[in-house]
Structures are given as structure tokens and as C-alpha cells.
Amino acid sequence: MAQRLEITKTYKLYIGGKFPRTESGRSIPLHDAKDRVIAHVCNASRKDLRESVEAARSSTGWASMTAYNRGQVMYRLAEMLEGKSGEFQQSLQVISGLTAAQARRQVEESIDRLICFAGWTDKFAQVTGSHNPVAGPYYNFTVAEPTGVVAVICPDEPALLGMISLLAAPLCAGNTIVLVASETNPVPAVLLAEACATSDVPGGTINILTGRRSEVLEHIAEHREINAIGGAGLNSRQRKILQEGVAENLKRVHLVEETNPDFSDTDAWTCPWNIEQFTEMKTIWHPSST
Amino acid sequence: MMDSTGIENQLQSWEYSEAPESTTVDIDQEHGLFIDGEFQAPSGGGSFWTINPSDEQQLSRIARADEDDVSRAVASSRAALKKWRKTRPSERAKYLYRIARRIQERARELAILETIDGGKPIKESRDIDIPLVAQHFFYHAGWCDKLRYVSGTREDPNPIGVCGQIIPWNFPLLMAAWKLAPALACGNTCVLKPAETTSLTALRLAEILQEVELPPGVVNIVTGDGTTGAALAEHGGVDKVAFTGSTEVGKRIAAACAGTKKRLTLELGGKSPNIIFADASIDQAVEGIIAGIYFNQGHVCCAGSRLFVEESILDEVVDRLEHRMQSLRVGDPLDKNTDVGAINSEMQLATINRYLNAAHTEGATMHSVNGSPLPDRGFWCSPCFFTDVHPSHTIAREEIFGPVLAIMSFRTPEEALVRANNTPYGLSAGVWTDKGSKIFEIASRLRAGVVWCNTYNKFDAASPFGGYKESGFGREGGRQGLRAYLSH
Numbered sequence: 001m002a003q004r005l006e007i008t009k010t011y012k013l014y015i016g017g018k019f020p021r022t023e024s025g026r027s028i029p030l031h032d033a034k035d036r037v038i039a040h041v042c043n044a045s046r047k048d049l050r051e052s053v054e055a056a057r058s059s060t061g062w063a064s065m066t067a068y069n070r071g072q073v074m075y076r077l078a079e080m081l082e083g084k085s086g087e088f089q090q091s092l093q094v095i096s097g098l099t100a101a102q103a104r105r106q107v108e109e110s111i112d113r114l115i116c117f118a119g120w121t122d123k124f125a126q127v128t129g130s131h132n133p134v135a136g137p138y139y140n141f142t143v144a145e146p147t148g149v150v151a152v153i154c155p156d157e158p159a160l161l162g163m164i165s166l167l168a169a170p171l172c173a174g175n176t177i178v179l180v181a182s183e184t185n186p187v188p189a190v191l192l193a194e195a196c197a198t199s200d201v202p203g204g205t206i207n208i209l210t211g212r213r214s215e216v217l218e219h220i221a222e223h224r225e226i227n228a229i230g231g232a233g234l235n236s237r238q239r240k241i242l243q244e245g246v247a248e249n250l251k252r253v254h255l256v257e258e259t260n261p262d263f264s265d266t267d268a269w270t271c272p273w274n275i276e277q278f279t280e281m282k283t284i285w286h287p288s289s290t
Numbered sequence: 291m292m293d294s295t296g297i298e299n300q301l302q303s304w305e306y307s308e309a310p311e312s313t314t315v316d317i318d319q320e321h322g323l324f325i326d327g328e329f330q331a332p333s334g335g336g337s338f339w340t341i342n343p344s345d346e347q348q349l350s351r352i353a354r355a356d357e358d359d360v361s362r363a364v365a366s367s368r369a370a371l372k373k374w375r376k377t378r379p380s381e382r383a384k385y386l387y388r389i390a391r392r393i394q395e396r397a398r399e400l401a402i403l404e405t406i407d408g409g410k411p412i413k414e415s416r417d418i419d420i421p422l423v424a425q426h427f428f429y430h431a432g433w434c435d436k437l438r439y440v441s442g443t444r445e446d447p448n449p450i451g452v453c454g455q456i457i458p459w460n461f462p463l464l465m466a467a468w469k470l471a472p473a474l475a476c477g478n479t480c481v482l483k484p485a486e487t488t489s490l491t492a493l494r495l496a497e498i499l500q501e502v503e504l505p506p507g508v509v510n511i512v513t514g515d516g517t518t519g520a521a522l523a524e525h526g527g528v529d530k531v532a533f534t535g536s537t538e539v540g541k542r543i544a545a546a547c548a549g550t551k552k553r554l555t556l557e558l559g560g561k562s563p564n565i566i567f568a569d570a571s572i573d574q575a576v577e578g579i580i581a582g583i584y585f586n587q588g589h590v591c592c593a594g595s596r597l598f599v600e601e602s603i604l605d606e607v608v609d610r611l612e613h614r615m616q617s618l619r620v621g622d623p624l625d626k627n628t629d630v631g632a633i634n635s636e637m638q639l640a641t642i643n644r645y646l647n648a649a650h651t652e653g654a655t656m657h658s659v660n661g662s663p664l665p666d667r668g669f670w671c672s673p674c675f676f677t678d679v680h681p682s683h684t685i686a687r688e689e690i691f692g693p694v695l696a697i698m699s700f701r702t703p704e705e706a707l708v709r710a711n712n713t714p715y716g717l718s719a720g721v722w723t724d725k726g727s728k729i730f731e732i733a734s735r736l737r738a739g740v741v742w743c744n745t746y747n748k749f750d751a752a753s754p755f756g757g758y759k760e761s762g763f764g765r766e767g768g769r770q771g772l773r774a775y776l777s778h
Binding site: 127128130132133134135136138140142145147227236239240243244246247248249250252257273280281282283284285286287 | 425441442537540541542544545547548549551556558716729733734737738739740741742743744745748750752753754755756758759760762763765768769770773
């Protein structure tokens with residue numbers, strides 16, 4: 001069968017559970033591995049970013065779900081990705097230029113990773129939290145809470161596994177997400193949006209922007225309603241833009257510095273400390289007496 | 291038998307006798323920098339006076355470290371790192387245990403020195419600060435040979451390296467302990483920069499480090515002002531910066547660290563809400579509110595400086611606070627009966643007074659201690675609180691760092707939560723109610739790193755402390771606090 005991606009549309013953004021076009025009306029061409037234009041994607045603007053953050057901020061469904069329920073929804077999302085595995089695979093072959101075997105492996109790893117984090121939702125807090133034996137008649141314990149709205153900045157490649165690896169940890173902790181897709185291959189992000197829209201992920205939990213990453217970095221750093229940033233695939237100049245920008249509002253920044261991080265390193269990417277980065281430790285005291 | 295009115299009259303006529311701390315502490319006229327295990331003169335020869343804020347007496351001349359001195363200190367810590375990180379963990383632990391023991395043995399001297407140099411009541415430095423300092427070293431000593439259990443790693447995790455640690459003046463020695471103990475336990479070496487107005491106890495700690503034969507360079511102490519701190523934070527040889535202080539300075543440090551590989555933890559300001567529901571035990575709550583705001587003259591980053599009272603009990607709570615406040619004794623910090631000591635510095639007093647003026651201008655109503663007059667010399671501020679405060683008032687929004695409480699009321703738990711969380715800060719919060727389910731609901735929805743329920747301002751080495759939002763990031767204390775000093 002000839003490799004061909006049936007694409008005739010301009011891919012849209014995913015904000016608040018809906019698929020709007022960018023308010024800016026701008027789009028950029030999407031090239032296949034042989035540099036032929038095969039589609040267009042929205043080039044998200046600062047205003048699209050603001051609307052995504054607003055959707056993520058006002059969406060209360062995800063954080064207020066029980067951890068068990070979040071795990072079920074993430075597992076359901078993994079099921080949806082499995083159902084779309086052919087589309088994911090094709091996008092990785094046509095646009096990222098992977099072989100069929102490479103593409104299949106990446107899709108499988110990505111789904112497995114999401115399932116791993118579906119299992120973490122109701123467990124990581126038991127690993128990261130503690131009961132603290134203070135020297136006095138007090139009951140004292142520390143629990144992890146979601147940091148809030150997390151901006152996830154995806155590396156260009158691996159377009160699917162990089163995105164899922166960066167997304168799953170903050171998502172499983174109960175954060176809501178503004179995700180900036182791979183610039184060179186945003187199709188897996190668009191497919192993820194479609195999976196979210198048809199699964200039980202509440203609208204606004206995951207918002208997806210495509211387009212030129214460099215245009216929104218500064219605004220992500222400055223936006224006061226974004227509480228944390230996770231990302232990979234940024235160069236040192238881009239990392240500095242983020243770090244300088246957040247100095248004014250002290251949002252948390254966790255950037256993978258290696259140029260080509262090994263996303264296949266399952267131990268490193270599925271440990272609960274990746275989740276902890278997108279939580280805040282709250283310590284609660286209460287007197288203990290009769 | 292006397293009737294109750296008689297007793298009350300008699301009680302009111304009784305005067306407290308003065309109970310000054312009688313132990314004297316020798317203070318050297320000059321203090322050098324503690325570099326490479328020895329006290330050294332600063333290369334530029336600069337120095338400044340540290341004074342007793344309760345009588346403005348000059349206590350000692352403190353060396354001002356310039357960039358060269360900071361570089362020497364960082365180089366010394368770098369050189370010491372190689373051996374210290376390889377020191378057998380159980381041996382490293384013994385140094386920390388020794389430090390803890392010596393602090394206990396010299397506790398009286400340290401408490402007095404803390405009170406003389408910083409202005410806090412002796413009963414606080416004696417019963418809270420110094421015991422917690424010792425506990426912090428004891429607690430972390432025990433972690434040295436158990437670090438692989440912090441994150442469940444197969445092998446002992448590595449230290450980060452050379453830590454530049456900048457601390458504030460409100461809990462001088464306690465903050466030094468919060469910084470040094472976990473860093474050393476994890477095998478890091480440290481350059482500590484005490485606050486300009488409160489260097490003496492850190493320098494006395496340096497003597498203790500000599501006594502316990504801590505290898506030279508494992509801890510260097512550079513005294514000075516903000517420029518010394520900036521030189522340390524910006525120094526290329528520092529692997530990790532830990533700062534406790536104002537949000538404003540914290541942001542400058544974050545900017546300075548941008549684009550570098552430095553790890554950073556920040557423990558910054560707060561405007562913490564204290565919420566009291568009508569179903570609380572009011573007597574307990576009033577004591578907690580007093581402790582929450584007047585502890586250490588309100589020079590506390592987690593001070594409960596915004597009080598939210600359920601409307602139905604507002605008048606009662608205000609009356610009781612007014613009454614309770616009158617019995618606070620303000621004065622000589624060395625007097626064991628003193629509840630509220632001296633304001634740490636002339637500059638801080640001016641800041642507090644600016645906020646008091648703003649409160650008057652903006653229309654809040656002041657309630658203050660109308661008891662004994664304040665001493666003529668020194669820096670003093672009577673404890674006070676304000677009613678008729680609107681959320682937009684300056685004293686309801688900005689950190690004052692003084693004995694000033696803003697009181698507001700609320701009608702529903704939802705309203706209390708929204709207003710409590712409506713701040714860029716998120717360091718701590720208090721909630722007072724006798725209803726268990728309400729405690730958990732409110733505590734879990736308050737966006738703050740420490741939530742005190744039916745208590746306030748409690749600290750412990752095993753209890754992680756640190757903020758949400760613009761109150762900073764990272765935790766100090768407990769297992770969680772160690773992660774800031776271990777590389778992943």
C-alpha cells in the first residue's frame with residue numbers, strides 16, 4: 001500500500017474541549033519528510049495562548065476528580081490512542097520520516113508510557129508524601145498537590161513519545177495542561193486532541209497549540225496564570241528566555257537540557273520524581289489531644 | 291475571702307518585677323570572615339557596625355566581604371568538596387552530631403547573643419530558636435548514611451556541590467541551621483551569608499565548627515550587606531543557591547541564575563491568611579492569632595497577617611483580641627517576661643511605620659496596646675491590629691514584617707477560601723474550627739505550603755517548610771527538604 005496521508009484540511013487548535021482555528025488567522029505549511037507541503041497547521045498566537053490558559057485555569061473537573069478516577073480516564077485515553085495507532089504510525093512515517101518499524105515502536109512505547117502514568121495517579125502521593133514525626137503533640141503530614149496550570153513544551157522529535165512523556169507526569173498529578181506541539185510534526189498532537197475530545201478527559205484539561213514555538217515562549221514565561229513549565233528540545237537561548245521570564249513571577253521551570261534526551265529510558269521517564277516536579281508539597285499540622 | 295472584682299483589682303495593681311537574663315556574653319570588638327576554617331580580615335578592609343536594636347549600642351565591627359572575599363570563600367568550599375563528599379556518611383554524621391551537641395551546650399550563650407543582636411525576646415530565642423537549631427543538626431545528622439532512601443535510589447545519591455546560602459535577619463541562627471544542616475548531610479560544602487544586621491550568632495557557630503574540627507572549607511561564612519549576597523549568588527563557582535528573604539530580592543536572584551546551570555531554592559515572603567470559623571474554640575483561636583502575628587515582632591515570613599473572621603463572631607473576636615493584646619509586654623528583649631521585643635533595625639521600623647500610615651490614610655481603624663510607654667532608645671513598635679480593612683488596602687495585600695494584623699470578615703467558607711487564596715503569596719495559612727471534615731476541606735483548598743489547623747507558627751526539623759506561588763519553591767526540613775541538596 002502506498003504511503004500517503006489523506007490530509008486536505010488545516011489542522012485546528014484544541015482549546016477548552018473545542019477545536020477553534022487560531023484567532024490570528026495564520027497558518028503554516030506542514031512538510032513531509034521529503035519536504036513536500038502536505039497540509040497546514042494553525043500558527044497559534046499570544047491570544048490563543050491566553051485563551052488556552054483561561055480554559056485550563058477554569059476547568060476544575062480534572063483536579064477535583066478522585067485520583068482513582070483520573071487513572072481510569074488516562075487509561076481510557078491510552079485505549080483511544082491504541083485505536084488510533086495506525087494514524088499515529090503513519091504520521092511518524094510520513095512527516096518524521098521513520099521506518100514502519102521505528103514508527104510502530106514509538107507508538108507502542110508512547111501508549112505504554114501513558115498507561116504507566118495512569119497507574120501512578122493514585123500512588124505517587126504515597127511515595128512523595130510523608131507523615132512527619134514532629135517533636136510535640138501534633139499530627140503532621142505532607143501531601144503533594146497539583147501545581148496548577150502547566151505549560152508543556154514538546155520537542156520536535158520524537159514527536160509522539162516526547163509529547164506523551166512530558167505530558168503524562170503533570171497530567172497524572174491533577175494539573176491542567178497547555179501543550180505546545182512539536183513544530184516539525186504537530187500531527188501526533190492533533191491526533192491526541194481528537195482522542196481527548198472523544199474520551200472522558202474534561203474539556204480544558206489538555207489544551208493544544210500548534211505553530212511557531214518561539215513566538216509563544218516569552219508569553220508562556222510571563223503569563224501569571226501558568227504555574228509551571230515543563231519542556232524539552234529547547235536550545236540554550238530559548239531556555240534562558242523562559243528562565244529570565246519566570247524570574248518575575250517565580251513559576252516553576254523544569255526543562256530537559258540534553259539536546260537529544262533518550263525518551264526510551266523507561267526507568268528515568270516513569271519515576272515518580274518527574275511527577276513531583278509538578279506538585280507542591282503541603283504540610284498540615286494539627287494538635288493531637290483529647 | 292475576696293470577691294472576684296477584688297481579685298481583678300488586685301491583679302491589675304500588681305506589677306511585674308523585671309527578670310533580666312543575668313548571664314553575660316563576651317562579644318569581640320571585631321569579627322572577621324570565616325574562610326578556610328579561620329577568621330580572616332576582609333581583603334578590602336571594609337567593615338560595619340552591628341548594633342543592639344533595643345538600645346542602639348554598638349556591639350561589634352563586622353567584616354564586609356567583597357567580591358574577592360566571596361571568591362576566596364567559594365574556592366575554599368570547592369577545594370573542601372572533594373574530600374567532604376567522599377567522607378564516609380556515618381563519619382559525616384558524627385560532625386553534625388557534634389555540632390548539635392555543642393549548640394545544646396552553648397545554648398544559653400547563643401540565645402542571649404541572638405537576642406542582643408536581633409532584638410527578639412529571650413524567651414523565644416531560648417525556648418524556640420536555639421532548641422530548633424540543635425534539633426535541625428541532630429535530625430539531619432541521622433540522614434547522612436540514609437540518603438539512598440530519600441528517593442529510593444540503588445546507590446547513595448550525589449551532592450550538588452558548592453552551595454551559596456543567603457539568610458535573613460529574623461531567625462538568624464535558625465536559618466543558618468536550616469541551610470547548613472541538610473546541605474552538609476548530603477555532602478555539599480557551603481558558603482553562608484548572614485544578614486547584615488545579625489551576623490553574630492553565625493560567627494559564633496563558626497567557633498563551634500572549629501571546636502568540632504569540621505574540616506576547613508566545608509563551611510565558609512562571609513558577612514556583609516546585599517552586595518556580598520549578590521556576589522555570592524552570581525558567583526560562577528556556586529552550584530546551588532539557596533535564599534531566604536524578600537520576594538523582591540528572590541526575583542533578582544532568580545533572574546541572575548537564569549541561563550546558568552545553578553540549582554535554586556527560594557524561601558520568600560508571605561501574607562498568610564488565618565481563618566477563624568464560628569465553630570472554633572475561640573479561646574484557643576485568640577491565642578493562636580496572637581502567636582501567629584506577634585511572634586518575633588511579626589518578623590516572620592509565615593506570620594498570620596490577614597485574619598478572616600466569620601461574621602457572626604467578629605465582634606467577639608475583636609473584643610477578645612483587644613483584651614489579650616493589652617497583656618502583651620513590650621520591652622527589654624533580655625527580660626524573661628517580655629513578649630514583644632525590639633524591631634530588628636531602624637530601616638525595618640521605617641517600613642512598618644510606612645504601612646501604618648498607609649492604613650490610616652486608607653481608612654482602616656487601629657487598635658493598639660495602650661499600656662506602658664516604649665523605651666526612648668532603640669527601635670520599637672507596639673503590637674496592633676486593624677479593623678475596617680478592605681481587601682484592596684495596602685496592609686491587606688503587602689507583607690509588612692511587623693506586629694501588624696489586618697482583620698476582615700467573611701460569611702461563607704467559600705468566600706473565606708477565595709479571599710484567603712487571593713494573593714500572589716502562598717507560604718502558610720491557618721484554619722480554626724472544631725469540625726474535622728471542615729478542617730480537611732479548607733486545608734486542602736488553601737494554596738499554601740504549610741497549613742496550621744487549630745494551631746499556628748509551629749516548626750520542626752522533620753516538617754517540610756516552604757511556599758506555593760511567589761512565596762518561592764523548594765522545601766526545607768523533612769525528607770522532602772533533602773531533595774534540594776541532592777543531584778538527581
